[in-house]
Amino acid sequence: MTRWLYDLRGRDERLRFSPYCWRIKYALAHKGLDYQTRPWCYRDKEALTFSGQGAVPVLVDGETVISDSYEILRYLDRTYPQAPLLGEGPAEARARFFKHYAERALAPAIMRTLIMDLYQAVDPGDRDYFRASREKRFGRSLEEFHSPVQGLAQLDRALEPLRGQLEASDYLDGAAPAAADYLVFGAFLWARCVSNADLVSNADPVHAWVERMLDLHDGLGRRALRVSDLDDAYR
Amino acid sequence: MTRWLYDLRGRDERLRFSPYCWRIKYALAHKGLDYQTRPWCYRDKEALTFSGQGAVPVLVDGETVISDSYEILRYLDRTYPQAPLLGEGPAEARARFFKHYAERALAPAIMRTLIMDLYQAVDPGDRDYFRASREKRFGRSLEEFHSPVQGLAQLDRALEPLRGQLEASDYLDGAAPAAADYLVFGAFLWARCVSNADLVSNADPVHAWVERMLDLHDGLGRRALRVSDLDDAYR
Known part of the structure; x- marks a missing residue:
């Protein structure tokens, strides 16, 4: 039996x-569980029809199909x-509070800082969808929303409890x-994969934690491909 | 044996x-533990000499003296x-993250909103100390630091994970x-005791939680005296 994770690709x-x-x-x-990923694009809505909704992650574990990252964590604890x-x-x-902290305190600040990097990281065929859905959410264009100065100031304040x-x-x-740790670190890996921006200074205790998290599980995060690793990164 | 809690008075x-x-x-x-409070003022540093430091809360439980609110929670769990x-x-x-969230995300925003109310709530004999220590911390006068508009905007953002x-x-x-709940709610009761300002709207899920917290333990928080209950509240 192969365990499959539908995973967003750029x-x-x-x-x-x-x-x-x-x-x-x-x-x-x-948990030491093997899996393979299935790369997925925003426009591949039909590929997820079996799951009953339209976003990743979706985990297919034998006969079981689970979506929503927090629900998947609950499923994994129950089952393994x-x-x-x-x-x-x-x-x-x-x-659960860390989920909300990551999604409502950290992610908006990072989004504001990196939205144009993110737009460039998305698959070209997904960019119209990405732009339209995010501009609707923000109530303005990506270019107007993009503000690294404000985003980094917002992030600096949001990081205080961390x-x-x-x-x-x-x-x-x-x-x-x-x-x-995993609920929050996802936001940092997201940023790392799409951008070279330094979100925290080297002296910040958050920086040391990010380094530790990158090393975990045989360097799972450190091995992740970044936009800057691509041959056409600077075209 | 009487259990004593040294408690800041205004x-x-x-x-x-x-x-x-x-x-x-x-x-x-x-935990259903009885206690009595000993009212304490900032200038009564000598009254806490026995505890080895100079701030409340200090809990005296028989032969044991504990200070620092988080350490007292740990002590209570170990002992009871x-x-x-x-x-x-x-x-x-x-x-522990909720301690930091309350102290580093919520309290600074509330402080900015209510600092002048807080100053008025402090015992008159403590005000010189209060002003000097806070102005040193903020790097400006209380009056310059005081900004309900900025404070409430900062609080609104900080409340998102909650x-x-x-x-x-x-x-x-x-x-x-x-x-x-207790680690975070302290910040809301602090604001409620010194001010009538509405920090969250009635439709906010945080508001409903505050109401539930006020009712807990036979209305412990709801019974707390507020500045607005004092005869000279509006002098």
Whole structure:
């Protein structure tokens, strides 16, 4: 049986930057579960019809089809109890806060900083969809929304709780990483894959944590292809 | 044996607004532990000499003296294991993030909004100390730092992860409150005791949570004296 993860691809098939998909790749590695990815583009809505909705990640595990990154983490804990990701009770409830922190505090700031890099990273055939859907969400053009100065200032402030946490422990989950780390780190890998911008200074405790997260699971994140690795990166 | 909590008092002895002390009052109620408070002013540094430092909360539990609100929560869980507050392992590590979120994301925004109310709530004999220490921290006068427009905008953004969490569950800790709720709620009670300003709109899921938190433990927070309850509130 092969376990399949539908994973967003960019303008190169090897370019995989979705923060939601990264959560799952880290989670599967955390539990020692093998899988293969199926590259997916925004315009391939039909390829996901079987899953009942239209976005990745979608995990196909034998007969089971699960979508939504947080639901996949829950599924993995239920089905493969070794090496818990979320845990149960208050541990699970608290882990969920990191999902919201990543999506509502960090991602908007990173988006504002990197939106044009992201646009360039998307597969050319997806760019019209990407532009239209994001411009509708932001209520203005990508070019108007794009503001690295404001985005980085917003990110700097949003990172404060993370700094406090990482001044006292190596991982958000304590001495070893688990779901809280993966939920948040997806946002950093997303940025890293599409851009060379430095989001945090070398002296920031967040920087040291990012380096540790890149090294985890045999350098899973560090090995990820970045736009800057592409031959045509600077064309 | 009487359990004592040294608790910051304001310009009326019954006015108790410290967010750090509120964490402990909720935690003690959560575990069903009796205590009495000892009102304390910033200038009473000598009254805390026995504790080895100069800030409240300080809990005196028989022979044991503990300070720092988070350390007191840890102590309470170790000593009175019933009704866990923080829990252990990842649950505890994740709870700690709520401390940093409250102190580094919410408190600065609330401070900016309410600093002059807070100044007026402090005991008159403490105001010179309060002004000097805060002006040193902010690098400008209280009056220059005070900016409700900027503070409320900053708070609105900082509340986003909280909104996400509370759209799906009644408490930050899930179906029932525990340490994550108390760590964050202290900031809201702090604001409520010193000011009538509405920090969140009635339609905000955070508002409904605040109302639930005020009702907990026989209305512990709702019964707290507010500046607006004082006879001289509007002098």
